[in-house]
Amino acid sequence: MLRKMFYPESVAVIGASADPRKLGHTILKNIIDGGFSGKIYPINPKGGEILGLKVYQSIIDVQDDVDLAVIIIPAKLVPGVMEELGKKGVKAAVIITGGFREAGNEELEEQMLEIAKRNGIRVIGPNCQGINNTHHQLCASWPLITLKGRIAIASQSGTVAAALAQWSQNDGIGFSTFVSLGNKSDVDEVDIIQFFSEDENTAVIALYVEGVKDGRRFIEAAKRCKKPIVVLKPGVTERGAKAVESHTKSMAGKDVVFEAACRQSGVVRAKNLEELYDFAKAFAYLKTFGGERVLIITSSGGSGILAIDVLESNGLNVFETDEKLKAKLRELVPAHAILDNPIDLTGDATAEMYLNVFKASFDYADAFLLIFGDPIEGAANAVIEISEIAKKEGKTVVVSFLGGGEIEREEVAKMHKHGIPVFPTPERAAKVLVALKR
Amino acid sequence: MLRKMFYPESVAVIGASADPRKLGHTILKNIIDGGFSGKIYPINPKGGEILGLKVYQSIIDVQDDVDLAVIIIPAKLVPGVMEELGKKGVKAAVIITGGFREAGNEELEEQMLEIAKRNGIRVIGPNCQGINNTHHQLCASWPLITLKGRIAIASQSGTVAAALAQWSQNDGIGFSTFVSLGNKSDVDEVDIIQFFSEDENTAVIALYVEGVKDGRRFIEAAKRCKKPIVVLKPGVTERGAKAVESHTKSMAGKDVVFEAACRQSGVVRAKNLEELYDFAKAFAYLKTFGGERVLIITSSGGSGILAIDVLESNGLNVFETDEKLKAKLRELVPAHAILDNPIDLTGDATAEMYLNVFKASFDYADAFLLIFGDPIEGAANAVIEISEIAKKEGKTVVVSFLGGGEIEREEVAKMHKHGIPVFPTPERAAKVLVALKR
Numbered sequence: 001m002l003r004k005m006f007y008p009e010s011v012a013v014i015g016a017s018a019d020p021r022k023l024g025h026t027i028l029k030n031i032i033d034g035g036f037s038g039k040i041y042p043i044n045p046k047g048g049e050i051l052g053l054k055v056y057q058s059i060i061d062v063q064d065d066v067d068l069a070v071i072i073i074p075a076k077l078v079p080g081v082m083e084e085l086g087k088k089g090v091k092a093a094v095i096i097t098g099g100f101r102e103a104g105n106e107e108l109e110e111q112m113l114e115i116a117k118r119n120g121i122r123v124i125g126p127n128c129q130g131i132n133n134t135h136h137q138l139c140a141s142w143p144l145i146t147l148k149g150r151i152a153i154a155s156q157s158g159t160v161a162a163a164l165a166q167w168s169q170n171d172g173i174g175f176s177t178f179v180s181l182g183n184k185s186d187v188d189e190v191d192i193i194q195f196f197s198e199d200e201n202t203a204v205i206a207l208y209v210e211g212v213k214d215g216r217r218f219i220e221a222a223k224r225c226k227k228p229i230v231v232l233k234p235g236v237t238e239r240g241a242k243a244v245e246s247h248t249k250s251m252a253g254k255d256v257v258f259e260a261a262c263r264q265s266g267v268v269r270a271k272n273l274e275e276l277y278d279f280a281k282a283f284a285y286l287k288t289f290g291g292e293r294v295l296i297i298t299s300s301g302g303s304g305i306l307a308i309d310v311l312e313s314n315g316l317n318v319f320e321t322d323e324k325l326k327a328k329l330r331e332l333v334p335a336h337a338i339l340d341n342p343i344d345l346t347g348d349a350t351a352e353m354y355l356n357v358f359k360a361s362f363d364y365a366d367a368f369l370l371i372f373g374d375p376i377e378g379a380a381n382a383v384i385e386i387s388e389i390a391k392k393e394g395k396t397v398v399v400s401f402l403g404g405g406e407i408e409r410e411e412v413a414k415m416h417k418h419g420i421p422v423f424p425t426p427e428r429a430a431k432v433l434v435a436l437k438r
Numbered sequence: 439m440l441r442k443m444f445y446p447e448s449v450a451v452i453g454a455s456a457d458p459r460k461l462g463h464t465i466l467k468n469i470i471d472g473g474f475s476g477k478i479y480p481i482n483p484k485g486g487e488i489l490g491l492k493v494y495q496s497i498i499d500v501q502d503d504v505d506l507a508v509i510i511i512p513a514k515l516v517p518g519v520m521e522e523l524g525k526k527g528v529k530a531a532v533i534i535t536g537g538f539r540e541a542g543n544e545e546l547e548e549q550m551l552e553i554a555k556r557n558g559i560r561v562i563g564p565n566c567q568g569i570n571n572t573h574h575q576l577c578a579s580w581p582l583i584t585l586k587g588r589i590a591i592a593s594q595s596g597t598v599a600a601a602l603a604q605w606s607q608n609d610g611i612g613f614s615t616f617v618s619l620g621n622k623s624d625v626d627e628v629d630i631i632q633f634f635s636e637d638e639n640t641a642v643i644a645l646y647v648e649g650v651k652d653g654r655r656f657i658e659a660a661k662r663c664k665k666p667i668v669v670l671k672p673g674v675t676e677r678g679a680k681a682v683e684s685h686t687k688s689m690a691g692k693d694v695v696f697e698a699a700c701r702q703s704g705v706v707r708a709k710n711l712e713e714l715y716d717f718a719k720a721f722a723y724l725k726t727f728g729g730e731r732v733l734i735i736t737s738s739g740g741s742g743i744l745a746i747d748v749l750e751s752n753g754l755n756v757f758e759t760d761e762k763l764k765a766k767l768r769e770l771v772p773a774h775a776i777l778d779n780p781i782d783l784t785g786d787a788t789a790e791m792y793l794n795v796f797k798a799s800f801d802y803a804d805a806f807l808l809i810f811g812d813p814i815e816g817a818a819n820a821v822i823e824i825s826e827i828a829k830k831e832g833k834t835v836v837v838s839f840l841g842g843g844e845i846e847r848e849e850v851a852k853m854h855k856h857g858i859p860v861f862p863t864p865e866r867a868a869k870v871l872v873a874l875k876r
Contacts (some may be wrong), residue, residue, distance in 0.1 A: 143843050160740050166846075243742060247742070274865075300595060306710065306711060336537055338685065341681075346536065347596060402597060403601040408604075425712055
């Protein structure tokens with residue numbers, strides 16, 4: 001149903017502007033500069049030419065079919081334009097413009113929606129930051145981001161979506177599609193789950209929602225979804241719930257009800273923005289594992305202990321190494337290494353030691369937490385080899401890297417490039433293991 | 439007592455090496471390159487010259503007084519060298535070398551310590567990553583860091599210290615002194631608290647400890663300390679406590695006892711590595727506040743709501759704005775802004791709006807949380823003005839910036855340069871407000 005929204009062959013930018021300070025210019029420019037390969041039609045009553053493209057005075061003037069309309073015009077003009085989309089047969093619209101329900105103009109939003117429904121037009125927004133499908137090279141949003149990844153980001157808050165997008169850029173892992181849901185007048189979390197469940201470029205759905213329109217439909221869609229879903233939903237406190245109502249006119253609902261819905265449908269709930277990103281990043285590349293036995297291999301004893309507290313207090317088992325394993329390990333590591341779990345290779349650790357210890361202890365654990373707490377060269381190559389071995393046997397490897405300066409930056413970038421997520425603290429990596437297990 | 443340790447006029451590097459791959463080279467080089475203005479004496483039985491400095495075969499051969507000895511030689515040679523320090527009258531030693539208590543060699547550590555005590559030598563380590571006093575331009579550690587700041591970092595884990603140091607570099611706020619405590623054979627958390635309580639360059643002490651040697655002394659020292667103390671202490675779970683014993687032979691003790699000690703002595707306890715850094719960064723520049731009323735000013739409604747949940751569930755009051763205040767605000771912000779708390783300026787927000795709203799609502803709140811959720815130019819200048827006004831009246835301002843791309847990077851760097859800490863998510867900023875209040 002939303003194929004034309006996210007994979008259009010032609011896009012009209014309604015409210016395209018020649019003024020570089022205006023959003024109607026930025027979005028047109030980003031669609032062009034992002035490398036969109038379909039037809040692009042700037043629409044503006046003034047006509048003329050913008051960024052080398054002919055401007056149409058109305059979408060009606062466009063000869064060919066238009067799949068998607070991106071709308072950036074004053075709110076009160078939107079209903080008229082929607083009628084034109086209906087006449088033209090456009091079936092998908094992203095309305096960036098604000099000033100609808102969120103500003104007290106419920107009637108205007110209802111009017112817009114009535115026209116959309118009557119004409120079979122699906123609507124994202126209004127009051128949103130657009131969409132960006134990196135795999136279709138369609139950045140109908142800002143800033144311009146083109147790095148292809150596996151995470152579908154869908155959010156009722158433009159800022160939350162932008163923060164996730166920015167972090168995924170910094171990490172060099174990118175996202176598949178970015179969707180700013182805005183007022184969710186039509187397309188909502190259920191549509192998103194249904195669409196991205198089937199999207200060939202998406203491995204995980206990261207959702208920020210302030211309210212769920214229809215709990216039953218949400219649970220059904222989540223249960224049927226073929227991809228993991230990670231959700232951040234605020235409004236846990238009474239004041240938070242009230243603010244939700246002011247912000248997007250959503251109903252936060254009772255938090256216990258939402259929590260139960262998540263459990264029932266296998267949705268992973270993030271407790272904060274960092275968890276939303278971490279868990280999405282983890283599920284994009286890693287799988288769950290059988291059993292509860294976790295082995296920590298580290299160059300930093302302290303970091304290992306910080307991880308233990310998170311793992312053990314969440315039902316995972318940082319088992320004690322037995323004498324047989326210790327005897328095997330003793331031949332692989334320096335005399336001063338600690339052979340209990342966490343296996344502490346100390347500051348002299350080399351990437352090779354991680355690999356050797358991993359191989360020797362492979363049968364003993366269901367999941368491995370590798371913590372690099374020093375500037376350890378070659379870490380990425382070792383982890384790439386380790387991850388391949390683990391994957392074959394259905395075991396999970398999670399990596400944390402910290403305190404490693406310039407070498408850390410290089411090795412982490414290399415791991416991310418190879419599809420191995422790395423987390424900046426032992427606790428965040430440990431929480432990821434807990435989430436993968438759940 | 440530890441003045442000669444952290445502010446020496448002369449330093450001997452015992453185990454200085456000409457081999458760039460060895461720590462004995464790195465540390466000597468970092469002391470030189472860091473700009474240490476006192477005398478530097480490389481010591482190595484081979485003699486010769488390293489990095490342009492004359493090498494002495496023994497510290498006994500040095501004619502002048504030596505304040506501090508940094509020791510990087512095999513563990514078994516350490517006692518002999520300690521005797522030499524005694525003869526020479528050196529009163530402070532940092533022992534980098536590992537292979538003592540942590541490796542099962544309790545006797546060697548006892549022997550070293552007996553010599554130290556007999557000769558009145560204070561010892562940091564062994565098994566540590568050295569010290570770095572940026573204000574004295576003394577980097578007897580690695581990597582070379584010279585950025586002067588206000589946070590004293592002291593840690594039983596070299597990696598934890600290194601991670602904090604690295605983050606403080608990235609943020610451009612630096613640290614005052616970095617102390618890797620290692621095995622804590624002599625200098626421990628109590629000495630650290632006592633020394634940095636008086637250190638003119640330190641505003642806050644960030645501690646990572648796995649155990650506290652003497653609970654009563656810890657409480658006494660913390661109570662008397664003139665600076666805020668933030669502590670991260672793992673070993674909360676049974677397995678965590680056991681790992682603490684393996685790692686640094688510390689006794690984790692009962693967590694409830696430590697928690698009570700912290701409460702009793704006003705120590706702020708961090709729950710994880712990020713909190714340790716965030717809280718230290720906050721206390722280095724911000725003060726607590728009277729009252730509980732928090733006003734959130736944001737360009738991102740969603741971010742505001744994420745912050746509310748943290749604030750309200752921790753005893754702070756995100757009060758509702760009254761009609762009088764709303765009437766004042768209405769003249770300062772766009773019509774579609776939301777005037778409830780959080781005051782949501784929406785994506786059109788300008789830095790000037792933050793300043794105007796802050797001024798208009800100044801009397802209504804005890805603390806302000808400013809969230810910039812868009813690329814808002816001039817944010818830094820507005821926040822600098824806001825912070826100055828707030829400071830005069832004993833009110834606290836905490837800032838979060840996210841989803842703002844390149845402009846975010848620039849504005850945040852500017853704020854950090856001006857001594858205004860900025861936090862990367864609304865939840866982390868909110869937790870900082872909670873910690874400041876406690």
